[in-house]
Amino acid sequence: SQTIHQWPATLVQPVGSPLSLECTVEGTSNPNLYWYRQAAGRGLQLLFYSVGIGQISSEVPQNLSASRPQDRQFILSSKKLLLSDSGFYLCAWRGGTGGQGVTEAFFGQGTRLTVV
Amino acid sequence: AQSVTQPDIHITVSEGASLELRCNYSYGATPYLFWYVQSPGQGLQLLLKYFSGDTLVQGIKGFEAEFKRSQSSFNLRKPSVHWSDAAEYFCAVGRHSGNTPLVFGKGTRLSVIA
Numbered sequence: 001s002q003t004i005h006q007w008p009a010t011l012v013q014p015v016g017s018p019l020s021l022e023c024t025v026e027g028t029s030n031p032n033l034y035w036y037r038q039a040a041g042r043g044l045q046l047l048f049y050s051v052g053i054g055q056i057s058s059e060v061p062q063n064l065s066a067s068r069p070q071d072r073q074f075i076l077s078s079k080k081l082l083l084s085d086s087g088f089y090l091c092a093w094r095g096g097t098g099g100q101g102v103t104e105a106f107f108g109q110g111t112r113l114t115v116v
Numbered sequence: 117a118q119s120v121t122q123p124d125i126h127i128t129v130s131e132g133a134s135l136e137l138r139c140n141y142s143y144g145a146t147p148y149l150f151w152y153v154q155s156p157g158q159g160l161q162l163l164l165k166y167f168s169g170d171t172l173v174q175g176i177k178g179f180e181a182e183f184k185r186s187q188s189s190f191n192l193r194k195p196s197v198h199w200s201d202a203a204e205y206f207c208a209v210g211r212h213s214g215n216t217p218l219v220f221g222k223g224t225r226l227s228v229i230a
């Protein structure tokens with residue numbers, strides 16, 4: 001079966017420090033991968049998505065970047081965090097082979113990032 | 117453009133009462149529709165999905181949803197709410213192809229009182 005791992009679960013970082021959040025998927029190949037951010041009362045904001053290795057689409061210009069160095073690995077990064085980067089970050093996957101035509105998205109458990 | 121509207125930001129119901137959460141969508145083609153639930157500090161869990169066929173779909177935890185094409189709605193219902201149903205609920209729409217992201221509504225927070 002397919003699983004998605006996201007870490008760390010919580011993170012407190014000072015303003016101006018770098019960020020690296022990692023997400024990996026198991027049990028499927030060539031998944032479509034997504035990073036969402038969730039701010040209180042604002043629903044899910046799509047940040048980045050990737051349909052393959054090295055292919056990144058950015059939905060919102062901001063202080064963050066994403067990379068997909070391997071088929072089932074998706075990384076969210078920042079060189080210098082801002083206070084406004086605080087939030088709950090969710091990784092998700094959809095589609096892919098081995099998922100038998102999976103069309104719903106599956107989510108990781110999220111990372112609570114607090115920038116201080 | 118695709119969009120999802122959940123008109124109710126916050127709903128409070130009594131335990132044992134019925135529940136209906138509203139969802140309206142805007143979509144140019146046949147939509148694939150989903151309802152997700154999120155407990156505090158957790159990821160999203162799929163409750164149910166609609167692709168085609170019977171417009172009334174059953175999901176986990178006793179939830180059901182009805183697709184009404186004429187009203188562009190996909191409302192979530194439960195006949196008797198339990199205290200453990202208190203959570204945030206998200207409606208989403210997408211295409212069949214997994215290459216495109218799902219579009220989510222802003223969510224409805226459900227509180228359950230005794």
